[in-house]
Amino acid sequence: MKVLLVRTDLRTGLECGYVAPLGILYLAAVAERQGHEVRVVDLGLFSRVADVGRHLENAASWRPDVVGLSGLSASAAPFRIVAEFFRRRAPTALILAGGPFASSENDDILSNGWADYCVFGEGEGPLLAVLDRRARGESPDDLPALSHRRGGAIVDNPPRDFIGDLDALPFPAWRHHDFARARWLPGFSGYAVPNAPV
Numbered sequence: 001m002k003v004l005l006v007r008t009d010l011r012t013g014l015e016c017g018y019v020a021p022l023g024i025l026y027l028a029a030v031a032e033r034q035g036h037e038v039r040v041v042d043l044g045l046f047s048r049v050a051d052v053g054r055h056l057e058n059a060a061s062w063r064p065d066v067v068g069l070s071g072l073s074a075s076a077a078p079f080r081i082v083a084e085f086f087r088r089r090a091p092t093a094l095i096l097a098g099g100p101f102a103s104s105e106n107d108d109i110l111s112n113g114w115a116d117y118c119v120f121g122e123g124e125g126p127l128l129a130v131l132d133r134r135a136r137g138e139s140p141d142d143l144p145a146l147s148h149r150r151g152g153a154i155v156d157n158p159p160r161d162f163i164g165d166l167d168a169l170p171f172p173a174w175r176h177h178d179f180a181r182a183r184w185l186p187g188f189s190g191y192a193v194p195n196a197p198v
């Protein structure tokens with residue numbers, strides 16, 4: 001599967017400045033380990049609208065099978081714009097949302113049609129399970145840690161267990177990070193308490 005992972009937090013939108021998108025770099029690493037092709041677009045790197053547009057156009061022309069969107073709640077506005085962009089420019093792609101915004105405001109995302117599925121909490125297991133189902137042409141509707149819209153209602157599936165052995169995870173796929181633009185690397189972790197208050 002061709003998997004495009006997009007960080008929707010724009011550079012200028014947040015108070016504390018740029019931090020590397022650790023979550024989607026972990027997701028890129030596990031997806032690549034399973035043999036999927038991955039591209040990452042980190043909108044946090046760009047402050048010019050023209051650059052954002054160019055990178056999104058390039059990504060859409062790659063024709064991803066699955067688009068994974070990641071962002072903070074503070075970035076709801078760009079999240080919406082990016083989601084609507086991929087609905088138009090990659091109409092056959094499945095759109096999956098994860099990270100803090102999708103974990104806390106999945107009903108907003110799903111009822112507006114900005115994603116087909118929201119993942120809450122740790123994303124590695126759910127992402128691989130969705131890719132596996134998608135590759136086999138099967139529905140991910142019943143997978144744990146996912147929510148989706150059915151009719152007028154939002155269906156929240158039960159959560160997954162936290163990852164038991166963090167050492168089994170590959171390192172983040174740093175080759176997707178643009179070190180020329182951003183050298184600051186975080187040394188934090190939210191595993192087992194994803195998206196919980198600091």
Ligand code: B12
Pocket residue numbers: 009014015016017018019020021022023024026027067068069070071072073074096097098099100101104119121122123124126127186188189190191193194195196197198
């Ligand atoms: C460490 C940390 C920081 C650090 C570094 C952050 C970083 N990006 O590296 C510092 C101190 C700099 C920081 C700053 C801020 N933070 Co902070 N931070 C955290 C903390 C404690 C852990 C984040 C982390 O590194 N997780 C590890 C990575 C690997 O996990 P992850 O990014 O969540 O990704 C996983 C899942 O979310 C999921 N996932 C993510 N994206 C996607 C996409 C798809 C498609 C899928 C399927 C899954 C998926 O899978 C990933 C792998 O398991 C969390 C609380 C927590 N326990 O999660 C708050 C948290 C993320 N921060 C928060 C906030 C508000 C901020 C600030 C906006 C504060 C401010 N006012 O400036 C800034 C924004 C910084 C920025 N530019 O991103 C909120 C976000 C709330 C929300 N709903 O948006 C959180 C959740 C805390 C809270 N509950 O209030 N933060």
